[in-house]
Amino acid sequence: MRLEIRDVSFFYESTPILADVTFSVGEGEFLGVMGPNGSGKTTLLRCMCKVLEPGVGAILIDGRDLKKFSRSEVAKSVGVVPQGPMVDAAFSVFEIVLMGRTSHIDRFGAESSKDLEAVEEAMKVTDTLHLADRTFDELSGGERQRVIIARALAQEPKVLLLDEPTVHLDIKYQLEVLGLIERLNKRTGIVIVAVFHDLNLASQHCDSIILLHNGRIEAIGPPEQVLTPESIRRIYG
Numbered sequence: 001m002r003l004e005i006r007d008v009s010f011f012y013e014s015t016p017i018l019a020d021v022t023f024s025v026g027e028g029e030f031l032g033v034m035g036p037n038g039s040g041k042t043t044l045l046r047c048m049c050k051v052l053e054p055g056v057g058a059i060l061i062d063g064r065d066l067k068k069f070s071r072s073e074v075a076k077s078v079g080v081v082p083q084g085p086m087v088d089a090a091f092s093v094f095e096i097v098l099m100g101r102t103s104h105i106d107r108f109g110a111e112s113s114k115d116l117e118a119v120e121e122a123m124k125v126t127d128t129l130h131l132a133d134r135t136f137d138e139l140s141g142g143e144r145q146r147v148i149i150a151r152a153l154a155q156e157p158k159v160l161l162l163d164e165p166t167v168h169l170d171i172k173y174q175l176e177v178l179g180l181i182e183r184l185n186k187r188t189g190i191v192i193v194a195v196f197h198d199l200n201l202a203s204q205h206c207d208s209i210i211l212l213h214n215g216r217i218e219a220i221g222p223p224e225q226v227l228t229p230e231s232i233r234r235i236y237g
């Protein structure tokens, strides 16, 4: 499994937001995307799940151009944990996680035993099975985040994209959520690409880090090589 970003540039109107972005992530790797506000992190994540299409360059999953993926093929390959997901609070946890199977279920069909197994497995690894009948608004911040991760995992994706997965969480839940992501990554080999603001959390959990600045990659590599006092001063002022 390999996710490749090749010479990607993205423009809103004529304003360049990403420029010549190139990197790749392989099975079992946990990549952090960092950079100041407005540096293009969310735009990059949106390109990687085809919500946005880059004007220049290509994004490849196992060598196949994302441009050629149908919506449902994208959903089966890439799971997304967005920032502040829109979830109808009246749905039960089970129903929310089952929504992750939408791309696998025929339009007018019912869920199969395979769908229910995938939901159960996603809930098991995120430790949310015991919350199945609760509604979203009854959950703590950490539990909500685990449910949204379970929904993404129910898709059985090869790549999991997370936009600031620990923002708004207390330190206890930050560690809980990051511990979960790290275990998944190492146990199943799922590729993780996560946007982080917190330099400490990112350096503790990521195998490598991309530092974006004005839409360009300023540095890429292991945290200790990328997050140096010099680079932090230069990029974050």
Ligand code: ADP
Pocket (backbone or CB within 6 Å): 012, 017, 035, 036, 037, 038, 039, 040, 041, 042, 043, 044
């Ligand atoms: P980050 O996630 O690093 O904060 P973003 O990817 O959200 O950065 O934004 C990068 C740049 O793109 C910012 O300058 C932002 O103002 C601009 N931008 C984001 N969304 C839009 C949009 N829909 N239309 C025009 N410009 C946008």
